[in-house]
Amino acid sequence: MINQLKALDTNLFLYLNGKHHALLDPIMFYASDKLFWVPFYLVLIFIIIRVFKKRSVFVLLAIGLLILVTDQIASHLLKNTIQRLRPSHELALTDLIYLNNGGPGGQYGFVSSHAANAFALATFLALLLPTHFKFLKYILFFWAILVAYSRIYNGVHYPGDVLVAAVLGGVLGGLMNKGILLLFQKNYTNTIVGN
Template identity: 60%
Template sequence: MDKLKNIDSELFMFFNGKHNAFFDVIMYWASDKLFWFPLYFILLLIIIKLYKKKSIGVLIAIGILITLCDQTASHLIKNTVKRLRPSHEPALENLIHLSEAGPGGQYGFVSSHAANAFGLATFLILLLPKQFNWLKWAILIWAILVSYSRIYNGVHYPSDVIVAAIIGILYGYLVKMLLLKFQPNSRI
């Protein structure tokens, strides 16, 4: 276990150390949930246009998905594991690059940003028809960017993000399958 923690810390220091003034701004905003509201609004419009009355079920499914991802990451796992964020780790105190957003809460395993982003990305990638393959790629890149920004900004180790991404992918798949079960024989 110590060897894995050392590898995680070394990877964190490598990725966190690759900062510059240009990417500092981009990664700060990539981690800001409010910054992505225009994207969410565009996705909302696409869902409503594609699924019309059935979009209510899709939006309820997304609400359930985000709640599952967020509560699992932010409350269940973080409060059980209680692993300090790198920004709160005394051994890394003067070694890390921390963004203007600050150090975040005390515990970091797992990243709720990454769980939420990958959950939504997986759900939408499975939901949207082939004509939106370009958007599927954009959503995947968005999830990766949000997740990577958490390491870059100094508030998560790579394992925090990787495990959270797996959780998000699993929940995204599960919620999509449940949506199909409750809306059979539909275009969804």
């Protein structure tokens, strides 16, 4: 069963990775570049401060903790425990894959920390932001999907690495959302009682 899943994952990777185009190369390269997204993050911080005002400190701290925990689980715990080679480090795939300009990445790839972090942030904010930010919520998930897909396009992750990372990020983002809402509720109750 596991061998069949690996074969399916490899075949799907080769199919998706094989659909590359010169026009998409720079887009997918920058989609995987964390520094490229700094202006996007700054816009999100601005929106968070405008929406949550004094409570924005708690939201930003929660995001920092969320990304730290997600990244540690994806980059260290799972990768070092499972030790599944990235497709870019599989000798049998060397002549079959398309490696974009970003290079082969580290040795192990399960799960994608890029995808896990992106889906954690997107889920957390999509659940936390008020309903009238519907368009921004779509943008957040489009961004997360773009980041995740770029990892396959660039030749450094199997689809399974990305899908499991998306689920992991979504679960952690949902849990952090529940935690921050409990904190807000407790803070609100304490303020009422204090008056």
